[in-house]
Amino acid sequence: MTVALKSIHxxxxxxxxxxxxxxxxxxxxxxxxxxxxxxxxxxxxxxxLNQTYRFADKSxxxxxxxxxxxxxxxxxxxxxxxxxxxxDLEFSLDKTAKNSERFYGEHxxxxxxxxxxxxxxxxxxxxxxxxxxxxxxxxxxxxxxxxEWRNFNGSPYNPLIKPLHFLPLDTSKLDRNSSFNHYNRxxxxxxxxxxxxxxxxxxxxxxxxxAFENGEWxxxxxxxxxxxxxxxxxxxxxxxxxxxGVSLENHGSGMENLIKTQISLERASNIxxxxxxxxENHLSFxxxxxxxxxxxxxxxxxxxxxxxxxxMVATRLDLRNVLxxxxxxxxxxxxxxxxxxxxxxxxxxxxxxxxxLAEKVILVEGITEYLLxxxxxxQQYGHSLQQxxxxxxxxxxxxxxxxxxxxxxxxKCVAVVTDNDADKENSKNKLEKINDENKSYKRNNKRYRxxxxxxxxxxxxxxxxxxxxxxxxxxxxxxxxxxxxxIQDEEDYLKYFENNKSEFAYRILSKNLIAKxxxxxxxxxxxxxxxxxx
Numbered sequence: 001m002t003v004a005l006k007s008i009h010x011x012x013x014x015x016x017x018x019x020x021x022x023x024x025x026x027x028x029x030x031x032x033x034x035x036x037x038x039x040x041x042x043x044x045x046x047x048x049l050n051q052t053y054r055f056a057d058k059s060x061x062x063x064x065x066x067x068x069x070x071x072x073x074x075x076x077x078x079x080x081x082x083x084x085x086x087x088d089l090e091f092s093l094d095k096t097a098k099n100s101e102r103f104y105g106e107h108x109x110x111x112x113x114x115x116x117x118x119x120x121x122x123x124x125x126x127x128x129x130x131x132x133x134x135x136x137x138x139x140x141x142x143x144x145x146x147x148e149w150r151n152f153n154g155s156p157y158n159p160l161i162k163p164l165h166f167l168p169l170d171t172s173k174l175d176r177n178s179s180f181n182h183y184n185r186x187x188x189x190x191x192x193x194x195x196x197x198x199x200x201x202x203x204x205x206x207x208x209x210x211a212f213e214n215g216e217w218x219x220x221x222x223x224x225x226x227x228x229x230x231x232x233x234x235x236x237x238x239x240x241x242x243x244x245g246v247s248l249e250n251h252g253s254g255m256e257n258l259i260k261t262q263i264s265l266e267r268a269s270n271i272x273x274x275x276x277x278x279x280e281n282h283l284s285f286x287x288x289x290x291x292x293x294x295x296x297x298x299x300x301x302x303x304x305x306x307x308x309x310x311x312m313v314a315t316r317l318d319l320r321n322v323l324x325x326x327x328x329x330x331x332x333x334x335x336x337x338x339x340x341x342x343x344x345x346x347x348x349x350x351x352x353x354x355x356x357l358a359e360k361v362i363l364v365e366g367i368t369e370y371l372l373x374x375x376x377x378x379q380q381y382g383h384s385l386q387q388x389x390x391x392x393x394x395x396x397x398x399x400x401x402x403x404x405x406x407x408x409x410x411x412k413c414v415a416v417v418t419d420n421d422a423d424k425e426n427s428k429n430k431l432e433k434i435n436d437e438n439k440s441y442k443r444n445n446k447r448y449r450x451x452x453x454x455x456x457x458x459x460x461x462x463x464x465x466x467x468x469x470x471x472x473x474x475x476x477x478x479x480x481x482x483x484x485x486x487i488q489d490e491e492d493y494l495k496y497f498e499n500n501k502s503e504f505a506y507r508i509l510s511k512n513l514i515a516k517x518x519x520x521x522x523x524x525x526x527x528x529x530x531x532x533x534x
Contacts, residue, residue, distance in 0.1 A: 002092065003164045003272040004303040005045070006116075009088040009109050012066045023305070023329035024321055027451045029314050030307040032325035033357055038307040041325070042275050046168055048089040048119045051092060051149055051159045061121065061142040064187070064433045066239060069139055077137040082123045090116035090152075103163050105153030115163065116152045123144055165190065166273035185236045190270035190272075215292050218220075273303045280310040290318045311353045315344040317393040324356060324410060333409045340405040351393045355406055360532050363400055368497075369417060369461055370394040371505040375514040376521040377529055390532055394506045414448040415532040417525065419460045451528040461522075462497045466490060471522030478507060 002025065010019040015037040030038040046052055053060055067081035089107045093100045093115040103115045122398045123129075124146040132141065169185050188218060189197065202346050212226045239249040243411050279295075292313060296303065308314060313324055319341045321335040344352055354362055362385075364370050373392050377385050395403055407414040420431040431462035434450045441449060458464045466472055479496055487493050497504055513519045 002301055002303075003094070003097075004090075005094050005164075005305070006090045006092050006114075007088075008041065008044060008090070010041075010044055011085050011086040011109075012069050013085045013087060014064060014066065016040060016328055017066050017068055019328055019330075022332075023303070023321065024323075024332075024334075025283075026303060027317055027321040028173045028239065028303070028305045029317055029322045030305065030325055031309075031314055031322055031353055031356060032332075036325040037328070038325055039277065042168065042277055042305065042307060045089060045166075045275065045357070046272050048087050049115050049148070049159070049162060049164075049166060051157070054147060054149075058142045061145060062140075065140065069084075072365070073140055074138070077134045079123070079125075079129075079134050080206065082134075083140060084123075085119070085288055086123035087119040088116060090114050092451050093163060099161050099163075102153060102155060103151045104160065105151065105176070107150055107152045107154040112360050114152055117157050117163070118150050118152065120148045120150075122148075142448055149492075164272040166269060166275065167173050169270050169277065170277040184239050185242055186271075187241060188236065188239050197324075201235045204235050205427050208233060219425055230358065245407065271302060271355055272304065276304065276306040276308075278308060279306060280308060280313055288312060292420075309353065310409060311351065315324065315347070315352050319344055319352065319406070322356075336405055336409050340402055340446060345400050351395075352406065354391060355393055355403060355412065356410055358393075359413070360390040360391070361404055361407070361412060362390060362392045362528060363414055363416045363506070363533055364394050365400065368505040370516065372508060373417070373501075373525065375509065376519075376525060379514050380521065380529060388533060408446065411447060413532060413534070415528040416448065416450040417461075417528050418450060420452040420456065421459055449528075449531055453532070460494075462494055463490070464522040465519075466493060468522045471519050474513060478511070478513070479514065482507075 004025055005023045007020070007022045015035065019041075021041065025201065030041060032038050043052075053064070064085060065083045072085055075079045086109065089480050091103075093103060095101075100115065103117065103305050104113065106113050109118060110324065122145060123141070124144055127146075128144045132144065133485075134444070151157050178240075192200070209228045211227060248431070250317045252515065275416065276295075278290055288310070289312075295306075297316065306313065306317065311337075319336050320334050320338070324333065326332040352377075356361075362373060363372065372394055377390075381388075395404075400418060404416070405413070418434070420434065431454065434452055438449055440446075453459075453464045455464075458467060466475060475493065476487045479493065483496070488497065507517070508514065
């Protein structure tokens with residue numbers, strides 16, 4: 001049976017008043033806006049397994065408690081309003097494994113038998129309950145709190161007897177010394193069996209001690225000489241990992257992150273869980289691809305928990321492994337079809353995370369729509385799309401149904417702007433198909449709609465823009481300014497447009513033709529704006 005994290009329950013810790021999440025058995029990709037709680041989840045795991053803050057001064061607690069719960073106590077300082085922190089970390093263990101019975105029991109919030117560890121930070125009522133007048137308190141009495149780690153069977157948790165081996169890699173922080181020491185120690189202990197490591201420590205200590213045994217220096221006779229204090233000879237603190245003769249500490253940040261990840265996953269047979277925070281940090285596009293390939297090729301008995309802001313990381317590791325942290329909950333994308341997930345794996349550049357994190361989306365197919373729609377929106381409503389929490393995303397000519405698969409899984413509000421292609425050969429009447437789809441979406445309460453011109457002669461965005469209002473005159477003049485040969489008709493206009501899409505949109509924007517109300521937005525775009533605004 002594979003050892004892995006199974007679920008986590010968090011109360012009163014930093015971002016979360018209450019939060020529950022189930023882990024995927026192999027890969028977990030945590031995504032979300034800044035401050036959504038991705039890092040808090042990783043910190044909670046480390047707090048439980050490593051007993052973080054066990055010996056720290058109680059002043060640290062102020063930064064750990066949920067601010068809303070602290071405010072609740074300050075507004076009404078009563079004992080029942082005292083904030084607490086509780087974290088239950090459940091994992092899967094083989095019941096025949098050594099010490100597994102220590103972790104099995106019902107000492108958890110669910111009161112159900114499982115394997116796990118429970119952490120609580122609470123007021124020490126047994127010691128101080130009858131000695132404090134809370135009504136006079138102006139702040140939480142952190143000094144009177146107690147921190148407890150207990151296995152699910154109710155016994156105290158001993159960090160020397162861990163239920164699983166895990167390695168946290170945080171590439172987002174620049175405080176490298178302590179993280180390197182922890183990393184090097186973890187790898188050292190995963191490489192060597194205990195007896196072999198103890199033997200190496202003995203050889204190391206003996207060699208250093210022997211270096212000064214000859215007593216070459218004795219200024220006041222033979223009673224004084226240089227010697228070694230054995231208590232300072234802690235091999236774990238001195239060990240370093242060399243790559244091509246250079247210690248990891250002396251590599252650049254990007255290569256350091258890549259090498260550390262590669263080494264960690266090479267040792268995966270002895271590490272059950274690897275926590276990766278923002279693996280994309282400091283990496284070039286090429287090295288990020290190398291890191292992702294390294295992760296993809298990991299040994300199958302290692303569970304990964306990755307917090308990321310990178311669409312490439314999220315899609316290459318399979319969208320179905322994404323846990324979207326939003327509104328104090330974790331939403332899984334496991335229901336996305338395998339074919340759609342594979343599509344985004346192959347798509348080198350995509351806007352998956354931008355779509356997932358946006359409140360409302362207008363999905364377009366081309367560069368000119370992407371550039372001009374924000375200007376038309378400003379023209380229509382007097383303020384920007386961003387002010388209404390709407391994002392325009394280009395699917396760069398690919399099939400929009402792939403993106404709608406994400407919209408459905410994440411319950412997103414999406415307006416698709418597309419061509420009707422009504423007169424193209426071998427095309428089933430796309431306009432009728434779109435209208436039928438919209439009826440189905442409405443009937444099934446889907447939060448997305450497709451918008452296109454209802455005029456079958458206006459098959460594309462370019463033609464619709466050309467034939468709206470007085471746009472034909474304005475666009476013809478704009479094109480003729482830079483051409484020796486003037487635009488004669490619609491066919492000539494479309495040929496120019498096809499070969500100069502980006503330049504065409506840029507010239508419209510640079511001359512402020514939309515801001516000056518010299519161009520009019522097509523009706524179906526207006527309809528898309530109105531619908532997505534809600």
